[in-house]
Amino acid sequence: GAVVSQHPSWVICKSGTSVKIECRSLDFQATTMFWYRQFPKQSLMLMATSNEGSKATYEQGVEKDKFLINHASLTLSTLTVTSAHPEDSSFYICSASAMAGFDQPQHFGDGTRLSIL
Amino acid sequence: SQELEQSPQSLIVQEGKNLTINCTSSKTLYGLYWYKQKYGEGLIFLMMLQKGGEEKSHEKITAKLDEKKQQSSLHITASQPSHAGIYLCGAVTSGTYKYIFGTGTRLKVLA
Numbered sequence: 001g002a003v004v005s006q007h008p009s010w011v012i013c014k015s016g017t018s019v020k021i022e023c024r025s026l027d028f029q030a031t032t033m034f035w036y037r038q039f040p041k042q043s044l045m046l047m048a049t050s051n052e053g054s055k056a057t058y059e060q061g062v063e064k065d066k067f068l069i070n071h072a073s074l075t076l077s078t079l080t081v082t083s084a085h086p087e088d089s090s091f092y093i094c095s096a097s098a099m100a101g102f103d104q105p106q107h108f109g110d111g112t113r114l115s116i117l
Numbered sequence: 118s119q120e121l122e123q124s125p126q127s128l129i130v131q132e133g134k135n136l137t138i139n140c141t142s143s144k145t146l147y148g149l150y151w152y153k154q155k156y157g158e159g160l161i162f163l164m165m166l167q168k169g170g171e172e173k174s175h176e177k178i179t180a181k182l183d184e185k186k187q188q189s190s191l192h193i194t195a196s197q198p199s200h201a202g203i204y205l206c207g208a209v210t211s212g213t214y215k216y217i218f219g220t221g222t223r224l225k226v227l228a
Contacts, residue, residue, distance in 0.1 A: 006159070034216065043205060044160075044218045093159055105150050106207070106216065110159035 002098050003027050006109025014117055015086060021079045021112045023094030029074035030096035034106065035067075038091040047092075050077040084116045120144065120210060121219035129225045130196050138191045138222045140206030149189045150207040151180050154221075160205065163191075196226045 003026040011019050023033055031052050036044040048069050049057040056069035066088075068080040077096075081088050091113050095106040124139050140149065148167050152160040164173045166182035166189060173180055177194045193200055206219040 004159075041223075043221045046215065046217065091157060095160075104148075105162055105165045107162060108152070108160040111157070113157060 002107040004094065004096050004107045004109040006094050006112055008112060009110060010113045010115075012115045012117065013084065016083055017116075019081045019084055019114060021081075021092055021094070021114075023077045023079070023096070023109050025075045025096045025098075025107075028096075028098040030077075030098065031074060033071060033077040033094055033096045035069060035077075035079050036093045036095070038093060038111075040091075044093065047079075081114065084114070086116045089114055089116045120217055121206060121208060123204075123206060123219040123222050125222060126220065127223040127225075129227065131227050132197060133195050136193050136196055136224070138204050138224075140189045140191070140208075140219050142187050142208065142210050144187070144210035146182070146186045146189070147209045147211065149180075149182050149186075151178075151189070151191050152205045152207060154203040154205060156203065193224075196224075198226045198228050200224060201226045 005024045005026050007022045013019060033050040035047045037047050038044050046059050047062045050069050050071040052071045052074050058064050066082055071077040091111050093108055093111040095108045097104040097106050122141050128136060130136050150165050151163040153163055154160045164175060164180045166180055169184045169186045171182045179192045182189045201224055204222045209216050
């Protein structure tokens with residue numbers, strides 16, 4: 001149980017392209033999903049908290065217009081990297097909790113490796 | 118500075134050896150989670166600890182949360198190459214009330 005699917009797993013595209021990453025909870029409903037970014041050999045950095053039916057809450061330093069988050073249903077959140085540039089290349093991971101409350105474990109997708117040429 | 122510090126940062130052990138990874142916070146931990154990650158992949162949930170003094174085991178991995186709920190240790194007994202990866206602790210602390218991750222520990226097990 002508690003499976004999170006993330007797609008695509010790998011994206012290579014040209015600078016200036018917008019890229020959409022999907023995060024789905026397959027066997028549970030997730031009112032809240034989280035988006036993280038991970039640089040090589042570093043830990044996960046929380047980018048934003050995605051709430052179903054409302055605007056995402058972004059962490060300090062994360063550009064809202066660059067990283068568009070949409071949480072249209074209880075099982076789907078999307079992250080769109082707009083006009084991506086090489087510095088946006090990174091590993092992006094989403095997660096979701098099956099139950100509300102910050103003391104609940106998060107279940108992670110397999111991540112998306114984004115490479116901007 | 119990182120709110121959740123892990124030690125050691127990296128670890129290389131011979132197969133069959135025991136090892137311990139620590140996760141320390143300067144604030145009270147509200148739920149401490151251990152994850153394993155292979156580089157470039159998602160995180161696998163290992164264990165969750167919520168009560169001070171709590172200890173949980175899964176196969177050869179045991180995790181403890183100290184009484185003051187500010188430190189957790191992950192212990193692997195008789196390590197195997199399959200244990201290799203990055204171990205991350207995650208928690209919500211009384212500092213930020215946000216879900217944060219530790220600095221990570223890279224484990225390599227030599228066959």
